[in-house]
Amino acid sequence: MESNVTEFVLIGLSQNEMVQQVCFLLFLLFYTIIIFGNFLIILTITVSPNLNSPMYFFLCFLSFVDICFSSVTAPKLIVDFQAKVKTISFVSCMAQLFGVHFFGCTEIFILTVMAYDRYVAICKPLHYTTIMDERVCIILMVSCWAGGFIHSSIQTLLTLWLPFCGPNLIDHYFCDVHPLLKLACTDTYVVGIIVVANSGMISLSCFIILVGSYAVILLSLRTPSSEGRRKALSTCASHIMVVILFFAPCIFIYMRPSTTFTEDKMVAVFYTIITPMLNPLIYTLRNADVKNAMKRRWSKKVTEETNKDPK
Secondary structure (H helix, E strand, C coil): CCCCCEEEEECCCCCHHHHHHHHHHHHHHHHHHHHHHHHHHHHHHHHHHCCCCCCHHHHHHHHHHHHHHHHHHHHHHHHHHHCCCEEEEEHHHHHHHHHHHHHHHHHHHHHHHHHHHEEEEEEEEHHHHHHHCHHHHHHHHCCCCHHHHHHHHHHHHHHHHHCCCCCCCCCCCCHHHHHHHHHHCCCHHHHHHHHHHHHHHHHHHHHHHHHHHHHHHHHHHHCCHHHHHHHHHHHHHHHHHHHHHHHHHHHHHHHCCCCCCCCCHHHHHHHHHHHHHHHHHHHHHHHHHHHHHHHHHHHHHHHHHHHHHCC
């Protein structure tokens, strides 16, 4: 059976016109914060010679992925708040599905690598520079992107092979696997199991690895230096906050068979919009090095502008 659906209709977050107008302004603000905040982190790390450790290398890529990840769904969501009928073409839908899982899975792997980096830095400080050298960092980062691409390709190909011959109403604000499986004109049980094995197990296994690594880190924090202990705890706390905000919604949605709940789209807001927006705040407010680098950068900028002033 071949697909004859050329476009889908997205129900969105709400059908209430007043709520949509409020959400339009709110999510436009959220997206602006995501772009500005993450770009500021990338710029700060790039131009600050003292932020050259592997942790900031990974953080820079995390911010870049957050910009890309949110840009797959947020602009369409914001525009749809002003649209009477929220349509998306079949090709655009598949592209959005690929983008969401590509950048989402890449972020999962980057967060896992960042936990490993913190484990080595805190538990094996004498060997840190040897273990986490430039070559290893590049290999880990390439592996994150490659893993995200493979995962997303599997998800997208599984969906592309399904026949869509009738219903085209998606109860979501973007194209995701479970809502699309619900519209397929065939039995999707096997595909649903593969989705759980692919998306769900990646989320759950990485979450277990992350929790385990941070548990080991916290148990090993018996350093005699209270300042070193405080700094390590602060760094780990910020990472743990990001992990919980990102992984809890992912596990809730993707560890189930091909079933959908009305609450799914509200839960999805957390890992597609809220987490990318909060990451810059979490990593800057709890990281003295990043805050100091930003202060020095902007102080230097203000000084340069003042010196250029002819008055």
